[in-house]
Amino acid sequence: MFDYDKMFDAILPLLQDKKKNFNSKDKENYSFKCTHHQDKTASAYIALKSDGGIVAGCRTCGSSYGLNTMLADLGLNKMDFIEKDETYYSKENLIAYIRENNVGNVTKDENTGVWVVDKDYKFDNAYFYTDERGTLVSVKIKYKLINHVADKKPKRFIQRVIRENKIIAASTETVDQLPKQYIYNAAAVQNAIRKGYYIYLVEGEKDADTLIYNGLAATSFATGAGSMFDDYKSQLRGAKLVLLGDFDGPGRNHVEKCRNFLFDDVEKMYIVEYLPELSKVPGSKLDVTDWLNAGHNVKELTDYVFDSCLDVKNTYKLQEHKDFSYGIWKCTDGKEDAKNKKQLTNFVIDGINIINRVDTEEEYFEMIIRTQDNRTLKRRGSILVFNDVRKFRDFLNSSDLVFRGSIDVLIDLKEWCFKYKKRDTTTAYDVGGIRLINGEWRFVTSLGSFDNNFIYDQANIYYEDDDFEKFKDLELPTKEEIIEVYDSLLSFNKSEVVYTVLGHVGAMLLNGKYEELDIKLNHLAVFGEAGAGKNTIVENIIQPLMNFDNMAMMKDVTNFAFLRESSRNKTLPFIIDEYKPSYFQEKKNQELSNFFRNAYDRNSSIRGNRNLQTIKITPVRPIVIMGEEGYWQDETALMERSDIVYISRANKDDGTLVAIRNLIKHKKILNKIGKLLVKEALEIDINSFEKFRNSCIKLVDFKDRPLNTFINEVQGLNLIRKSFKRYGIELDVKLGAEYIANNIINNILQNRRETKSQVENMFELLDEMISNGFGLKDGLRVDKDDECVYIYIPIIYPAIKKYIRDFNREAGVLSKNDFIKQLKGSKYLLDKSVMNIRINNKVKKSYKLDLNLLDDLGLDNICMFEPVSEENGEQIPF
Template sequence: MVRECDNFPQELKDQQAWVCYNIEEVPGRDKPTKVPYNPLSRKKASSKAPITWTTFDKAVEAKNRFKYSGIGYVFSKNGYVGIDIDNCRNKETGELSDIGKRCLELLPTYCEISPSKTGLHFIAKGVLPPKGRKNSETGVEMYEEARFFTVTGDSITGGKFPVNECQDGIEEVHKLFIAKERKPKAPRKTAVKTVLTDDEVIQRAQASSNGEDFKLLYEGKWQDKYSSQSEADLAFAMKLAFWTGRDKDQMDRIFRASGLNREKWSTKHYVDGRTYGEEVLEKACDSTEEVYEALDSRGRIIERGNTYVKIRPDGNSFIISNFVIRPLELIQDNEEAQLRCIIQNDIGQEYKRTFMTVEMSNLQSFKRCLNQNTISLSYTGTEGDLELIKAHVSKQEYPIKQGVRCIGLFKVSDRWAFIDTNGAIDSDGNAVGEIVPMSKSCEIASDILESDVITKEELEQIAKPILEYNEHAKTVTVLCFAAACFVKEKLRKAKIKFPHLIMTGEAGSGKSNTMERVLYPIFSSKSITGAGKMTGFTLLKTAASSNTIPFLMDEYKPSTLDKTRVDALMNFLRDAYDGHAGQRGRPDMSVVLYNLNAPIVLAGEESPMETAIKERSMELLFSKTDLKSLDRLRAFEVIVNSEDILQKLGKTLLLEALKINEKELVAHHKKVFKGLEERLPSRIRHNIAVLMCGELLLEKLAERYGMTIKELFGKEREIFQGNLVYSVKEYLLDGNDHNKSVVDKTFEIFDRMELTSDVHYTFIKNYERIGFDLKLTYDLFTKYVRDHAIVGEVLPYTQFIRQIKHKDYFHSYGTVRFGTEIKKGYIFDLEKMGTSCDIEKLAGKAEMLRVTRKHRQEKQIDIN
């Protein structure tokens, strides 16, 4: 390569866009991978980080000195486009395929032979058309950023063409070979597994009704019946396809053992490297409609003209369907499997279907899935015939892949990947094919993989508006929560629990806009669900279908909902935070477990009242007054007009989340937790630390584009944390530094009830303590709650008594004088109670009595 560097265009050599590369085995990849390296630091380079690139001369020097496999040029959306054509050149003869020749005609610019010598690399000036960068069928790829070309200098055009402007050619190549509409090919006939050995195939074929033809061909005697040996080769291969069930490996073995075998069979005859024999076997399999299958007592199924025909043991046959099933892949997890397939009917129509394997054993379920959006598919067989079809389909060839029950982040081999129904990618955006979601388990859907990566200019355009459209305590919390969702699964692996986001406020206060205009596009989400419409089962199923894309619920109004539905939602929120699996029984008495993995966002005019839910959440209170500022209205207008940029922001955060180290996340969480005020409840500190992990991801995002978080958002890390602490104190803890328990709230209602002194309560020890006759008072309290429709938890009396004994303001249980009566009462420290509860009336009355008593004592002293 270095000897030929003189052929490489000087204008590309003059750019600081060069890396070295090594061809290495990478865990989880099927073949060796070209891994880029920084020529200066000798550490791995990134096609997205200019700091890891250098000059052409330094790259060549490093390549020679440190024995790298080669050097590469990095595209960075600076006006240059790379077009990579795979498998378009015969390595030995140099002959180009039709695609290679056409691209050479359309692109009069620098072109060189790829390192494998079987492809071409073009470099031209221009920009790429929107949508589509790769077509695996044609072997054409086009890039203008975030990719590098391995260069050889082995120019196919010599000095004829420098790097020229080829915009028209780029668009034409894109139209022809990437974005072109391609008619779907008829699927290749798949193999049907048989149990016949090679010898049994030969014996049965020779003993059949046309066995003499098979015998002559097997012996190589073709001249009397066929005009050429190639014609005889195909005829014999078709007979083998029938008897072997289209098993090409077995067909190849028998053919090579036959008298027809010759040197041509193993000779490469095609540009893509296929041999003559491989092509003959492929044609034979595609031309063979029916294959041999042994009859059993139930009969058997054969295919005829895209229909299933049942052959009964007595030899009679009849059609039982107007379609056949072509399996694409079987997706398995530990409990069940799904078969993705194409249904082809007898008039050429095709339908995509995904069958649970249990649906192929139940006639009613099978028909329901079969006819879900058409009346063009007909099945007239029995449930027993369905079993024969299932056995027939199972013998065909199809990939078996590992399935997962939800979309989101997963560890695949030694790398993290994001998986959803549109595909799977690793941190470099490369496709990951060995693991796929179980499609019938994905209630939460997202198109995040369809988005592009955000540019620096777009990021700077949206960064400040996303913090300025509302009060910072709200916008910082929303943004950090959204970012933290992308690392939720990595935190969960470290047993770190993830808080819910609860947004409350009056109608028109901006909470729904935040959900629809900010969160919805960041996650490229497809649905927001009404909280009042959710049943216990749909809550479980939906929350179990994602571990990254949040479960968005709007319109939470507990006062209008049935109590059982509210209770189900509260139980669900507790279980989801604590990592408990939801359970659902089946008619067969088995139990299905649902792992409640999805981050949860709940919005409504009212917030959950349970203390246990509040401590498991970050809560925000929205108000119309927060939206009146002209600057905030302008910022929100930018957000409304930037949906595509927010989608790109989400995609880019996802890629950063895939890269971030789990240990770094956990250490950051621990550091933030320790640095927060100790008087804040532990669970609240933990929740703030989780959202600060989202802030860490935002820092990584800024670094990706060569900025600090302050340069990007105009706010230091400490400002982010300060706003999170403020939002917790202001909206979750009602201005306090602790969360009020059910007991605390009960005493606050006591204070509102106008209790009678010396009957329900009495002051003790210079009014420093208060004693309650709780048996009498608690009955009055429960009636008061009912009569005044007070929403919140009410503990049974025995539970209330048990819990008050653990409060720091509980003093003792003993004899207390209530007016003229002496009873057993519960005694509390009034000052300590005042720090935990709002008991303004009781505390004020005690202070008034204390002052009055002091005044009397002073007056008595004066008289004496």
């Protein structure tokens, strides 16, 4: 029994170009040429009768061709219109039978002989195969794994024969025993081939149904690419074919096997390797159904196929070959045979991504290369590499990648690549890390940018590789995991070191937001004796928390490389090891000093590139420095731009060793905590910074850069506190702030309220010279009654220079003019003008200094200076 009205409603749109017979007594009556013989007249007919039935046939062929055949010619299947209440006769009832009996999802117990259902699987779908006339011949049943079992596949497919619309047991007859193996949707495909329509050959029945629903002729193979039958060839002979597999490795292999299997039997063959904006579709193993469900439509699909997909049978186009001579090749005279093929490359191209670099007007691209041994390589470069054969070969940058063409062939390759291999267009940034993108804070990596929910957008990427691949699949920690490492995180060294390091980790994650507010981020310097554990702290605490492993050796890095590396990322640290200024030449020390200062102040440098353009490089990256020695000449400018922790062996005890071992053991947990900190750093509102930073100012009596360092690291520690608080775990930031302040007082300010100036360093040298017995009677006079000290620069300044030179003293010395200028601007000078003062019985133009302020500096040798007369023989001549 049929639902004839439903059937005819489906048929009507296919009859619009047919002749309608208005004189008929039927409700509807159409005539058309029969497809089964040569006919000059419209001898075939189909009609919806007044009593509700449908008749179809051919006046010439007779009754041997009836409704089934006519429906198949129109691309329809009679079974789709059988009423649902007919027992086991409609697809719906067959599906109900499959569900009820778990067809194919049972195994026979060897001991009891009872058939047992595999409850780890659940029915998912059933796909029905017909012959050319629309008669059901088999069904492919899909079961999905619902209880994850290690040795069971996620999907299970069962095939069964159908006879007279009943499912036949596998013990009676199997699908491979059928006299003919049919492709999916066989009747409609045969009709579409006759009409010259394109046939979409997809990887599975689900995708075929999707395309059929959207009005395309589609099919798939029941047996997949692994075992193909010649019957498939016969059913697709002469077809205009579009191959469209899943967008992954197995899908690509499936398409390649179908290509080789059907190549000689079809008229045209387009291969769809990609679809527009596929990277924005959520999921990993993607197919055309996923793409359409993501908001795309069938017109986009067909436009893309015929505009941007290559007909692999067109021998006048460059082609890829993966069996005859692997690589990209061309036919020299339009004939595809070994004699006329010329191999251009020994690799194939899986895709070309256009890269719009924000910081340059030059167009860049990424080429995804696949080698014959199935390795995938990525090469990024300027579009200009296609202008020169040598540049293109340099761009390939591999001994096993070969290009054999001339400049003309290279231009052809360029056109071919960007027409048929173009994938995504991305915006690339020369600076990665947490930064503001289109009004939203995102973490920009080479894999794409992500928000605080870790949703990736591949349209915004960091241009270079950043070794940040593992972060994407990392999970957030559990409360139990944080508790597992919490105590160890707070006890791996003495408290001043612990809280300074943790605070700096948090501050590095806030660096992008600091830059937006013009807040400078201090460097972290980890100094100390060999074997004290500097590398242990950096490699097993800082790096795991930052999910970043790269480190540079100081001796191996050039000045330009320092500048370039420091401009690459706003969040991931530039970690520099083996800082040993006593081993470096003075020029390198000066370059490093300049670099560290400029990196703190974010001062840009102007450089030229190979295209004779000038580019501006701005250091924005957090810097961590490690070494056995402190800064060169104890340079004040560097010390006040850093927070310095000194690590010594004396800090090690049983407790710290246990803590370190626990952190090393649970590195994965630290990675997860690092991801949690990134989430918090992305979410934190910069509008709250001012209030927090103002509250920190009240905690200490620091000034200028040391104060900024203190606030940065307390704010970084507070970031960790807020992250842990999500799990109900409290971190005492106030206590941590006290330890951070103590570290700054001891190691930066050296128990003062502010760092020493260069003038003060010069005074300390003078004091040291006096304590070592150097005579300065001709350049120095102390007047205790007037509470002042007079110095005569023409004597004092050369004496300091000679002292440093003769005793190989590593100390920075201002030039004479700079010393005078800074002296005049200091608080120590009581009178800015020189005055005639008698020193050692000679009147000299001297400067007058405040004795009390020098005493506050602890310069006892200067303040108590009393020249000894030469006749006593006690003055050591200079």
